[in-house]
Amino acid sequence: MNHCTNCESSNIQIINEQVPFSYKSKTVELVLHSTVCRDCGDEYVSADQIKEADNLYRQARADIDGILKPEEIREIRKCFGYTQEEASQIFGGGSRAFGKYERGEVNVSTSMNSLMLVARDVPGAMDYLVERAGMKPKVELKQLKAQMAELLSVHKPRNKHLDFVIRKPISWISEVSANDDSDPLTELSV
Ligand SMILES: [Zn+2]
Known part of the structure; x- marks a missing residue:
């Protein structure tokens, strides 16, 4: 003013x-x-x-x-890789709760503060909260993506192998048929 x-x-x-x-x-x-x-x-x-x-x-x-400061709350959320909306869903307190906490518009309650500290400091606690909220842990999603990438890279050599397996009998059949007048497929089916 x-x-x-x-x-x-x-x-x-x-x-x-x-x-x-x-x-x-x-x-x-x-x-x-x-x-x-x-x-x-x-x-x-x-x-x-x-x-x-x-x-x-x-x-x-x-x-x-002695509650968490806005920047500390932001750090915890980002460390686990969630958006403000997702974090609000996981911890409760309304869809815009984390936006308000991180802008310093609202102080977290002492119970919410404790919950965030447990999520930050106790291994597996965040996964538990995420699961309770019906969501997938972000870290798990990352692992799934890595596994998918690995599967895809393994898929190519497998294709080559498959190619080799298919080609071998075909060349073998043509070799046989070059030396023999009889139908190689008939012999094979015996
Ligand atoms: Zn005046």
Whole structure:
């Protein structure tokens, strides 16, 4: 907001104010911003400044609760190779939950936080959650693709082998028929 909300003047000044914030018997200092108009003297907190303060309070609560930060949540999700929508499906909390967590719009609950830590730190836990959500583990999909690629590469030499097997009796038949007047196919069928 670059104009005074009272007189529309652009002659405004941003004020920094250190504010103590107490939460769960801990107190931290937050720097909040407000605006004062040099023309009419009106003091106000703009919409952007309110949003900024909301984020600071939320971040302070997250720090005191010791819950995962937005970038840490993003890292866990990406490490397992899921989209935000998929991760929301796996962990629950609504289809847009992870978008909100990762943008820092919403703090994860302490129980959701614990679930994410278990998924990150306990081998097999993520696979379990993925399976419960009726989905396929991404790592497993990667393995399947690798197996398919291997099968396809094995398929070619097999073809050559098959070619060899087919060709051999044919050449053998032609050799036989060159030395013998009788029908080689009749002899073979005996
Ligand atoms: Zn003003």
